[in-house]
Amino acid sequence: MIHFLFKGLIRDQSRSFFPLLIITVIVAIIIFFSGFLNGIYNSLFFNTAMVNSGHVKIVTHAYHLEHQLLPNDLALLESDNIIDDLEKKYNDYIWTPRITFAGLLDVPDENGETLTQSPVFALGIDFLSDKSSQIDVWDINKKIVEGKLFADKNQALLSSKLAERLNVKINDIITFIGSTMDGAFSTYNFVVSGIFDLNIGPIDKDMMIVDIKGAEFALDMDNAASEILGYKQDLFFNDKQTVLLRDQYNMGFNTDDIYRPFMLALRDSNQMSTIVDFSNVIMFIIMALFLIVVTLVLWNMGIMNGLRRYGEIGMRLAIGETKGHVYKSMVLESLMIGFLGSAFGTMIGLAITSYLENVGLDYSKAIDSLNSANFAMPNVFYPQVTPELFYIGFFPGILATVFGTMLAGRAIYKREMAQLFKELEA
């Protein structure tokens, strides 16, 4: 019977072509839209995690209370031991030390006297140690637009905006002026090895990146760290997991010690909780609305199709086919169309999403006009192929088509056999 119905669908293209086309297009749109939202969600939080917060991070409790002042005198001491301990207990995370500091960047003239100065926000990141995976996490080589990554602690990367403002070029010497972790006056010379552009809005406008050893030396922070950042090994942000880990970790310390390690989940940083919650709700609402609308459209299509075939159904009943058989055959037809349309739509949607996952959608100008340094907005959005994309459009595509036909098919049972020939004559 399936073979018979399939032949019918192929021969009568009015029954198959447009329904198939509509289902394919709609399912493809569902999949791309879902992948696009997933991509935005993850890249928003991944960039924030990469630059500011990690998926989780550990600071001293005292540092946490004054974190906006970057109080490195309250930094974590013996950070190596803390990281070793974390790696043993939570090996599904990548743990890395970070020194965050600020001060002035001074560019000398040919006599070694001040030519220009600018405020600087600097990150000391463990890029050079053997076991570090920060080069991959940051994908830093793709972000360097001129020069190369530093090779030792005396070299630095400057953001393109800062380098332009200071008129600094590769191999120029710049002097960092700031305070050591003890508050002593600190000056330290770095050689510019490269210029980078993070492509995440204004957050990098005053940014310098140095190796953590350079930051330790400049700030007299030997084996100390402002923060220890943790990233999930798969770099996929999961809000519930980070909150659970935070609560579990913090329970193990005496609350009287103000220098105790204190874990913060991504949602605890810079009012990110509001954004995380808001994003979760918005994602749910958008997807729910979209699915409802799409289901209604497909349903309506099924009804229209049933009405269009009113005469054909009458004829089939008139020549002796039972109502149940007609109804069953229509449902089976819609199942076949729904299946094929959903399968094609899923393939096309995944192909488009996968392509844009690599190429990205560039929103540079719109994002640059924003002026928030706390929230790292990506300039290029990359849709993301996730396992849920394989079914999020497929099943609604089939179910909506079948339900639409089932609803329309109820009219078959309302047909009066005695009236059939009159209707057919008309």
Add this chain to the structure above:
Amino acid sequence: MHRLILIFFSYIICSNISVDDIINKIDFNLNSDNRVMTTQMIVYGRRASRTIVSKSWIIGTDKAFTEYLSPPREQGSKMLKLDDVLLTYSPQTDRIIQISGHMLRQSIMGSDMSYNDVMEDKPLDQLYTATLEGEEYVGDRKCYILFLKSKVDGISYPKRREWVDAEYFLPIKEELYAKSGKLLKSTSMDGIKKIGDRWFPSRFVFKDELKKNSKGTEWIINDIQFDQDMPEIIFSKSNLRK
């Protein structure tokens, strides 16, 4: 009007000395044509304390040269003040850097003193108009309470209140305020000694009241000599790199 009444009563209470006399005596004690001193600054941080030893050559209020002698990280760092210009040199970078703008509000070596505190080390009568608020004992020392209000714009502490020792004419306790009246810093001094014909403290304590949980900074004068022969070359930029 209130100020006139205050001044009037001040004269009745302290009929034997005027506010100007007190200010002049303070300026005489604390300022000199020149001086050379070796000091140690003990900075009480939140986790540890540090002692920084330095030697300074000072002429009046316009020229000062300081060389840091210890600890090792600070050793060889120098600071030169020429009128309104403050230059620092650090041997690690071999750079002479001018401290200006908001950096002047930063603390010196992590202490409770800022660069501005050093830059505005001028006689009180040049910067403030004083009124006598009364007398009070600080410990067992009888003091005049002076309230000073700036007569020039742009200084770090537009208002200050001083408890001036009635015998030594030194402000053994002082509160420094913003224009709004917010307390910014407090200082005290003790270990007062007669050096030549002036009284001079051997220990100052500075406390930045804006720093949470600050334990203050002690500044101890190990050795001080007034009115010495001082070659001009000390106060040259080239001396920073020597």
